[in-house]
Amino acid sequence: PLIKDLFGLTDLEVRLARRLGLKKVVIVPGDADQSDWVKKEMGRSGARLLRQMARPDQVVAVTGGTTVAALAEMMTPTPSLKSTMFVPARGGLGEAVELESNYIASLMAKKTGGDYRLMHVPDQLSDEAREMLLREPHIQEVMELLRKARIVVHGIGEATKMAIRRKSSPDEVAHIQHSGAVGEAFGYYLNSSGEIVSRVRTVGLQLEDLGEIESIIAIAGGRSKAQAIAAVCPAVGNDVLITDEAAARAILEET
Numbered sequence: 001p002l003i004k005d006l007f008g009l010t011d012l013e014v015r016l017a018r019r020l021g022l023k024k025v026v027i028v029p030g031d032a033d034q035s036d037w038v039k040k041e042m043g044r045s046g047a048r049l050l051r052q053m054a055r056p057d058q059v060v061a062v063t064g065g066t067t068v069a070a071l072a073e074m075m076t077p078t079p080s081l082k083s084t085m086f087v088p089a090r091g092g093l094g095e096a097v098e099l100e101s102n103y104i105a106s107l108m109a110k111k112t113g114g115d116y117r118l119m120h121v122p123d124q125l126s127d128e129a130r131e132m133l134l135r136e137p138h139i140q141e142v143m144e145l146l147r148k149a150r151i152v153v154h155g156i157g158e159a160t161k162m163a164i165r166r167k168s169s170p171d172e173v174a175h176i177q178h179s180g181a182v183g184e185a186f187g188y189y190l191n192s193s194g195e196i197v198s199r200v201r202t203v204g205l206q207l208e209d210l211g212e213i214e215s216i217i218a219i220a221g222g223r224s225k226a227q228a229i230a231a232v233c234p235a236v237g238n239d240v241l242i243t244d245e246a247a248a249r250a251i252l253e254e255t
């Protein structure tokens, strides 16, 4: 806390929380765009927060990405996390395997001694295929768990960058760019007013389901994500944001 005050980060946390309508903001010093160490520190703060919030026998839903992965890496066994069930928030979104929510849910379970379920769903489902998959018993089991989720942890990405990372076709990337999308979370692409302009069709939590969940924690930093964070957090209805100083200052000054 002392170090934070020296950097003026406590004041920044309060201002950013007010600006984005969040219950709580945690800011680590630095810029994740410049140094991987900053992402690790965000992960450490996130892991600490989850440990403090944990209740026995809870369900925690997670999305993918390098930042949520950094949080997973920092998790340690505690009694409440040992009885936690970790589940992927959404099915395939086109990520590399080590960045997939499935893998991250299993990593969290491994680090904490908790349990996990996987959701084996391919990316980019047709409506028909999705309807069929939703009738599969193993998908239904995960959907049931998701309905009981107490906490959701998710990353936030820059829209175009995420579309490219997901190997969307050039047409889809162009569509996302022209739609004015700046941010992405849960496979939804949002413009700077927080409106959904595009989405990846898959099973799992939909944006409208998030209202039922007790705590929604976003973890995202780096100056380049300022616009994305400013668009996503109010739209998702986040309670907590874990970010870094560079993103925080850019959001307050530029968005």
Ligand code: BG6
Binding pocket: 063, 064, 065, 066, 067, 068, 093, 095, 099, 100, 101, 155, 156, 157, 158, 162, 184, 185, 186, 187
């Ligand atoms: C993806 C999630 O896996 O990670 C996205 O599906 C999120 O919703 C993205 O925006 C964030 O990735 P990173 O690596 O920037 O933390």
